[in-house]
Amino acid sequence: MPALPSTDHVLERATSALQRCGVDHLTEVTGTGHPARTPITGEALFDVAVSDPADVERAIGAADACFRTAWRDTPAPARGQLVRRLGELLREHKGDLADIVTVEAGKIRSEAAGEVQEMIDICDFAVGLSRQLYGRTMASERPGHRLMETWHPLGVVGVVTAFNFPVAVWAWNTAVALVCGDTVVWKPSELTPLTALACHALLARAAADVGAPADVHHVVVGGRDTGALLVDDPRVALLSATGSVRMGREVAPRVAARLGRCLLELGGNNAAVVAPSADLDLAVRGVVFGAAGTAGQRCTTLRRLIVHEDVAEAVTDRVVETYARLRSRIGDPFDDTTLVGPLIGEGAYRAMAQALDQATAEGGTVLGGGARCLEKEAPDAYYVEPAVVSMPRQSDIVRQETFAPILYVLTYRTLEEALAVHNGVPQGLSSSIFTRDQREAELFMSAAGSDCGIVNVNIGTSGAEIGGAFGGEKATGGGRESGSDAWRAYMRRATNTVNYSTELPLAQGVSFL
Ligand code: UN1
Numbered sequence: 001m002p003a004l005p006s007t008d009h010v011l012e013r014a015t016s017a018l019q020r021c022g023v024d025h026l027t028e029v030t031g032t033g034h035p036a037r038t039p040i041t042g043e044a045l046f047d048v049a050v051s052d053p054a055d056v057e058r059a060i061g062a063a064d065a066c067f068r069t070a071w072r073d074t075p076a077p078a079r080g081q082l083v084r085r086l087g088e089l090l091r092e093h094k095g096d097l098a099d100i101v102t103v104e105a106g107k108i109r110s111e112a113a114g115e116v117q118e119m120i121d122i123c124d125f126a127v128g129l130s131r132q133l134y135g136r137t138m139a140s141e142r143p144g145h146r147l148m149e150t151w152h153p154l155g156v157v158g159v160v161t162a163f164n165f166p167v168a169v170w171a172w173n174t175a176v177a178l179v180c181g182d183t184v185v186w187k188p189s190e191l192t193p194l195t196a197l198a199c200h201a202l203l204a205r206a207a208a209d210v211g212a213p214a215d216v217h218h219v220v221v222g223g224r225d226t227g228a229l230l231v232d233d234p235r236v237a238l239l240s241a242t243g244s245v246r247m248g249r250e251v252a253p254r255v256a257a258r259l260g261r262c263l264l265e266l267g268g269n270n271a272a273v274v275a276p277s278a279d280l281d282l283a284v285r286g287v288v289f290g291a292a293g294t295a296g297q298r299c300t301t302l303r304r305l306i307v308h309e310d311v312a313e314a315v316t317d318r319v320v321e322t323y324a325r326l327r328s329r330i331g332d333p334f335d336d337t338t339l340v341g342p343l344i345g346e347g348a349y350r351a352m353a354q355a356l357d358q359a360t361a362e363g364g365t366v367l368g369g370g371a372r373c374l375e376k377e378a379p380d381a382y383y384v385e386p387a388v389v390s391m392p393r394q395s396d397i398v399r400q401e402t403f404a405p406i407l408y409v410l411t412y413r414t415l416e417e418a419l420a421v422h423n424g425v426p427q428g429l430s431s432s433i434f435t436r437d438q439r440e441a442e443l444f445m446s447a448a449g450s451d452c453g454i455v456n457v458n459i460g461t462s463g464a465e466i467g468g469a470f471g472g473e474k475a476t477g478g479g480r481e482s483g484s485d486a487w488r489a490y491m492r493r494a495t496n497t498v499n500y501s502t503e504l505p506l507a508q509g510v511s512f513l
Contacts, residue, residue, distance in 0.1 A: 022201035042380025066215035080130025087123030144501025153181025155237030264477025268429030290460030296405025352404035429472030
């Protein structure tokens with residue numbers, strides 16, 4: 001098992017990466033601080049300043065003023081130049097940002113680098129988008145009239161992100177919001193303030209380099225109370241929040257009460273159906289990455305395996321065998337041989353242990369994994385063996401999202417039955433089917449198939465590319481971020497009717513005067 005580094009070593013790595021990104025951490029330390037921690041050892045690194053309500057007020061005020069006086073009137077392709085420069089700086093500092101992601105979120109090297117790549121990709125996408133904020137022209141029913149739509153910037157976008165994708169989800173929102181002419185106030189998870197300070201420093205540098213106003217972007221550091229100030233402020237035109245269903249249920253009615261806009265990306269309880277015709281080698285690899293990757297802490301993590309009874313034993317045995325091999329690859333996420341890093345903290349570990357107990361009480365059998373590891377070396381860190389649990393049916397615990405590496409295995413006889421189980425959970429983020437039968441694949445993607453926002457064939461549930469719209473249905477919140485036409489959520493649409501005739505015909509044939 002890869003040995004753990006000391007907290008001092010992790011601190012040194014974080015500090016030098018932060019400095020290269022343009023953050024001098026010493027200036028961030030204040031009396032009323034908030035400790036930045038690393039899940040690698042579970043210990044505190046140093047304090048960062050927490051924003052008080054006056055800081056949040058100043059951030060929103062400055063972002064709002066910048067929107068009104070400068071950014072919304074800057075041509076979109078010129079706004080794109082800011083994002084182009086940000087993309088260049090992200091390329092230059094890919095290793096530094098990946099280091100900070102590993103320090104704060106505990107992601108293994110390749111996944112941390114992949115997350116930064118996702119930021120670079122969305123910057124490329126957004127630069128192209130800055131010349132493609134297209135509106136339609138419609139045929140007017142009146143002679144001498146033109147009917148069209150124009151997309152305008154919306155205002156301040158409040159971005160609230162979670163610990164598990166501390167930089168990519170910010171980048172999806174921010175790169176797109178900036179080219180759309182919005183300004184951004186970002187509240188990162190209180191578990192990952194350092195990644196936020198690094199991203200903010202890089203964006204500030206990009207703004208200085210291209211002559212964009214510094215106030216296009218602000219970071220506020222804090223917990224729920226800080227987030228609530230964004231939620232309730234009428235100047236925040238769009239609140240884009242990623243997190244738990246519980247958080248979404250609190251946020252959505254409050255934003256609705258002021259008739260603001262919300263974009264929610266909440267929990268998933270993602271499943272893969274493995275059909276008898278599936279390529280089992282491919283399916284097992286897809287399942288294991290989806291379920292054990294990122295130590296089960298993606299919103300797209302595979303949590304339920306719905307496998308046909310003819311192949312259930314073969315698939316389950318192979319997944320359990322592969323999980324057993326993972327056991328020697330749990331540990332220091334900075335070590336290149338590690339595949340499973342730490343859970344974010346004690347709460348996540350307790351939730352996992354409780355879920356395993358409940359699963360057993362509901363008739364489940366733990367087929368492998370579930371134990372805590374490395375507790376002697378790092379008593380405050382929480383490393384776990386990813387668990388596979390066979391369930392007799394989709395009981396209560398299976399219907400919940402436990403943000404930890406637990407894969408529940410259920411079997412099915414007919415595809416109809418598999419679909420009922422698949423869709424029989426409150427969440428609707430990501431889904432996949434492993435099959436070589438085209439009818440099954442098409443049915444799974446049809447209106448009568450998976451009810452999720454992401455529906456895959458012969459790949460796992462996680463690891464979506466930025467080019468598609470990302471988000472889900474039902475309790476996942478309905479929002480879409482990232483690619484495709486998700487940009488529309490960050491703009492307001494004006495419908496324009498222009499009369500270039502000398503007459504004034506009224507629509508619907510109405511006559512008046
Ligand atoms: C998340 O876990 O909040 O599709 C985002 C994926 C990543 C994004 C996950 N591209 O797994």
